[in-house]
Amino acid sequence: MKPIQVGLLGIGTVGSGTFKVLQRNQQEIRRRAGRGIEIAMVADLDVERAKGIVGEGVQVVNDGRQVIANPAIDIVVELIGGYGIAKTLVLEAIAAGKHVVTANKALLAVHGTEIFAAARAKGVVVAFEAAVAGGIPIIKALREGLTANRIEWIAGIINGTTNFILSEMRDKGLDFGTVLKEAQRLGYAEADPTFDIEGVDAAHKATIMSAIAFGTPVRFDKAHVEGITKLAAADIRYAEQLGYRIKLLGITKRRDDVAGGGIELRVHPTLVPAKRLIANVEGAMNAVVVQGDAVGTTLYYGKGAGSEPTASAVVADLVDITRLATADPDHRVPHLAFQHDALADTPILPIExxxxxxxxxxxxxxxxxxxxxxxxxxxxxxxxxxxxxxxxxxxxxxxxxxxxxxxxxxxxxxxxxxxxxxxxxxxxxxxxxxxxxxxx
Amino acid sequence: MKPIQVGLLGIGTVGSGTFKVLQRNQQEIRRRAGRGIEIAMVADLDVERAKGIVGEGVQVVNDGRQVIANPAIDIVVELIGGYGIAKTLVLEAIAAGKHVVTANKALLAVHGTEIFAAARAKGVVVAFEAAVAGGIPIIKALREGLTANRIEWIAGIINGTTNFILSEMRDKGLDFGTVLKEAQRLGYAEADPTFDIEGVDAAHKATIMSAIAFGTPVRFDKAHVEGITKLAAADIRYAEQLGYRIKLLGITKRRDDVAGGGIELRVHPTLVPAKRLIANVEGAMNAVVVQGDAVGTTLYYGKGAGSEPTASAVVADLVDITRLATADPDHRVPHLAFQHDALADTPILPIExxxxxxxxxxxxxxxxxxxxxxxxxxxxxxxxxxxxxxxxxxxxxxxxxxxxxxxxxxxxxxxxxxxxxxxxxxxxxxxxxxxxxxxx
CATH class of the missing domain: 3.30.70.260 (ACT domain)
Structure with a gap:
């Protein structure tokens, strides 16, 4: 069978990782998927740099719309990020009948409902394993691996930058500001680190996991979000003396004790007993703990960011779509784990x-x-x-x-x-x- | 749509857990699967006890063949265990065109090649998430979550009994024999614990993971297997002083340095640096570390045995099959992750x-x-x-x-x-x- 043709929107860190992994492991991937997967076209504003990455065989353009308009393209991978042009292009790709893979947590946490509805109407898939916890297959675990369970809560270290900063603050007894500068120097924090250190990135991911766990729409606007900027070295020390570590956790919890039910959705620095595995997740690593009523506690650990770890998730989605590309949409896993007509509007509780x-x-x-x-x-x-x-x-x-x-x-x-x-x-x-x- | 009809062969610990979870979470599961999943018939030698568990609405028989012969049954769940009647019934269920879910690692590690070939010929699925590491969705992670990767190695604590014994030996400084008796008293070890303490159970699971990771047939007979019976408390102490913990690990590793390639497949007590997460997995818990070339190190942790944790995996398989029951077999994930005609015969290396x-x-x-x-x-x-x-x-x-x-x-x-x-x-x-x- 002809290889599945993939179009890439944006070839930065994750895009070039995706290209490299698909190239290097093409045999291995074909042996699994039963069909080759090829990047046939790339759109990037920096056409020359993009050509340098993908070489001669791949068409490079500077306009994402050309990728979407190309009838040979089966799947569009959106790696631009943000709510602006990324949203427009994702919706246009769906309208053109393309399956979409995206790593864009901000987009899905805020506009997921609109995007998933559009995809459903067109009978295409929007896959987003790479949007939460990078290479850890946590979306698959939640949507498919734990389907037997009533999920009780999820708590995750889902932002590597802040976990790196907190690990360094504890190890070296330094203050937030000092460590942030070091993290920026080492490339663990961006020049404008606001989304990471203020907890916004973690809240995007927690929002997506919450919807999948509890069968509700995505509701980022209802999340309670606190970052780590005000955290003092003294509190990390005192916590340690009391047997705790401080981690920035994204938490979502089912609350059956509230009349009519409720869901907690929050990101904040959290004391966690030092003996828990998740308390020992150091540096830029990610880990997510999921508590299900049948399975009990499970934990998923790995690299939450970076070129090839994130590409690992993008390619896993490409393989999933390849397998089901010609299948009836009913045979696919619903976007938010629950059938779209079975979503509940259980309220997100106010922080109080x-x-x-x-x-x-x-x-x-x-x-x-x-x-x-x-x-x-x-x-x-x-x-x-x-x-x-x-x-x-x-x-x-x-x-x-x-x-x-x-x-x-x-x-x-x-x-x-x-x-x-x-x-x-x-x-x-x-x-x-x-x-x-x-x-x- | 009419609920999927499930027939249970054996209703012991895992079977009753499966019944309970399907009952208790039936709404949640239907919201996910888009279709109800019901246990319609149970075969167990102890008919009275089985009736006590499932109540009036479910037909109980003492002969598995009646379940298989029932045209209303869509999926047969085999929870008998062992290579004897379990093998016969699994093959008969396949021959009757039923999908099969099994937790039987011994059966698959030894007779998997024959069973998967039979299933392929009949166009049915044999699903076995519950066969490795209980409730941890590690089969799904390996088969689907990490498809982008060339897997480099896997190392897992995949036998709860021995991990419990090793944890107790270390915590309390006791010898193997003393702790084994305690484990038997607490129900963590069986009356005849041979398969656990001699590493055979772990080797069954490692064999299955090895095949899935590297795209080879299952080859339990080539595994090197050592248990923990000869382990002395002194070695646990010395290891500790040197910064290591001793764990019974199932290990499988790709060896590209050997001419023509090779695979290591072995179970033995292993010193692991105390700072690794897996070294801190205590008691009867399981954890599997997977190293992929793109994703790097990932770890999956949870309960590896027990009624409802194992049922969690059985039911996840039921949901997967329900979703794809009416799909073309090509849309399904291959039994051993790789397409059957793409399996390699890379040799398992001798222990030397x-x-x-x-x-x-x-x-x-x-x-x-x-x-x-x-x-x-x-x-x-x-x-x-x-x-x-x-x-x-x-x-x-x-x-x-x-x-x-x-x-x-x-x-x-x-x-x-x-x-x-x-x-x-x-x-x-x-x-x-x-x-x-x-x-x-």
Missing amino acids: QVVTSFYLRLQVADQTGVLSKITTILAEHDISIDAVLQRESAEGETKTDLIILTHDTVEGRMREALARMQALPTVLQPIVALRKEELS | QVVTSFYLRLQVADQTGVLSKITTILAEHDISIDAVLQRESAEGETKTDLIILTHDTVEGRMREALARMQALPTVLQPIVALRKEELS
Whole structure:
């Protein structure tokens, strides 16, 4: 059978990785797919650079529309990124009856509903394994591997840049700003790192996993998003002393205790017990923990970014589509794991209704009765204490750090307690409050 | 559409888990599969117990052939185990045109080639996610998630019983026999634990993963299999001091350095650096590390056995088959990941040709020149030393333990060196030699 013809929109890091992997492993891939897969056409604004990568045999143009208009192209791979021209071209490719593979989490987390509906109407596939956790086949695990389960929650290290920064902060005891500069120098952080360090990238990925896990539309606008920019080296140290590591986690959780059901969807720095496998995922690596009611805890680990790891996911999607290219659309896995007419509109809960435990660091005046006042406030808000760590203040010091770990509580209640504690004259600095998850 | 009708052969631990999960999550599963999945008929020798599990609505018989002969049954799930009647019934189900789901690793590792050929001839699927690592979707990851890659090696903790025993031996400093009894009392080991503790079960699973990874037939008879029965608490302690944990690993590795290519396939206790995630997989949990040329290192972790975790894999297969039940067989994933006419006969290398590093423990006479004699022998066999640990002998003792870690070497060479070292009069006891893998 004639090889499947692929058109590439954008040939940067992931695009060139995809080209290389398809070239190098073409035999291996054909032995699996039963049919060759070839990049036949590339669109990139920098035509000369693109030609340098793909050589003579591949047509290079500077306009994505020429790829989409080419009747020989079976699958369009969108690797441009962002919501702008990428969205337009993906929708045009679908309208032209092409299958689409994309690594664009931002696009799917925000405009997924529109894009999947368009694909369904045209009977084409939009595949996106590369959009979450790079080379880890987590979309396949969630959509196909765990179909027996009622998913209870997912918690993932799904942004390599921030995990690298947090690992370095812990290893070297450095502050955020210093490590960020090092990460930029090493290429682990971009010149404008906002999307990574503010948690937006992780929230895009968590949004996609949430929809697939719980059978809802994508709702990025409802996600609660906090980054790591305000994290102090002191908190990483204290957490360590208490047996925890701090990781930026994307979390989504089913909440059956809420009337009518609800879903938590949030990204924030999180204390995790140091003995959990995910707490030991270091550097730029990614890992996702999925809790299912039948399977229990499963974990998926690997490289979440980079040229060939991400290409690994793009090519896996190409093989899947190749296999099902001539099949009835009913034989395909639904875009969001659940049949489109079986999606639910279970609400994403506001952050005030989220249930977690907390790590609190209070700088307090070193005088009698401070701890009592604080624990009284917590008790009055029905928040129970798991552990207290009070640093002995040095000779002549008049203030000290008080660290409190709480048991699970509703966030709204904690916010009220925090406001009252902050108003105490013996609390000298803004209180640091970080969420904590036992993940068990 | 009418629900897919499933017939169960055997309703023990996994069978009852499968029934429970399909019942409890029937809504969720239908929302995903687009069609209900129902257990319509069960065959079990203990009809009364089976009726107690499935209740009134399901027909229970004591003869698997009645299930196979029932024209209403679309998929037969074989959960009997072993090579005997299970093999006969699987082949008869295939001959009757039924799709088959099985958790039977022994059957597939030994008779897979015959079974897959029969299934192909009849255009039916034999699905076996549950046969390796229980609820972890590792077969799907290998067959579909990593199709872009030339797999380089796989190393897995794929037997929960032995991992539980090794974890307990390390935690509590106990000997194998003591912990085995405890494991039997707790239900982590069977009354006859031979298949687990001798590494046979792990070898069945490694055999299946090897075939899928490298595109070869299953060849259990060529696997090198060692269990954990001879492992001493002392070696676990010394390994720990050197920064290693001992795990029973199933390993399969592509060897391009051998003329014509070769594959290593082996199960044995293995020293692994303590900092690797897989070294921290404790108790009865399973984990598989897969190294691909594009994706790099990935790891998959979860429960490798038990009623509902294994059922999770069985039901995932049922959903996959439901989706493709009416599709052209060409649209399905090939049984062994590679198209049947693209399988290679790359040989499994004999253990003498395997390349690993080694941990050696020698009980030696505590006298001058012993270390020199031993290191000379190693040097003469071109085996280089990575680390030496010599326990200081207590006052008045005339013998001491000498621990040596080597760099990578061919096993045959090590065997020759071991024979020469063993013949030294200053070597007082049989030398303990364990393989070591850096997994990087």
